[in-house]
Amino acid sequence: MTEPNQPNPYGQQPYPQEGAPQQAYGQPYAQQPAQAYGQPTGPGRQAFAPDGTPASDKTILIAFLLAFFLGYLGIHRFYVGKIGTGILMILTVGGFGIWQLIDVIMLAVGAFKDKDGRKLVNWT
Structure with a gap:
């Protein structure tokens, strides 16, 4: 195996990888550190609801x-x-429209939660 500073004996030029350092063969893949739970996932996104509970993604x-x-189909x-x-x-066609109306109001006032009980607080 050749060292990085020595020319390749086969005359091939190394392919540069922009933005990522080249990894040696047989070495484990270097992963980016995972983002901590509750951290913002984009510009201007809140990680927590105003009451301090984690916000939904x-x-x-x-x-x-x-x-x-x-x-009325419950797609939301x-x-x-x-x-x-x-x-x-x-099955109930949006709770005969009443359930749909309640969910629309809860979404508008910011009281709707996802399956994990986290509030939806980010509009975009």
Whole structure:
């Protein structure tokens, strides 16, 4: 095996990898450190709700639009991971419209939670 500073005996030029250091053969892959739970995942995103509980990674805008236009099918509940209640909303046509209306109001005031009990606090 050749050293990095020695020319390759086969006359091949090494392929440069932009942005990532080249790893030696047989060495474990260097992974990026995992982001801590509850840390912001994008610019301007809140990691915690105003009451101090962790915030959901789902956005209010998408859930609100799904609830407003397809709420009678419970699509917004599938989006936040609430599969069981999503199926119930399909079977009852959005709780005969009442359940859909309640979910739209809860989304608008910021009280809606995902399947893990985390509030949806980020609009985008």
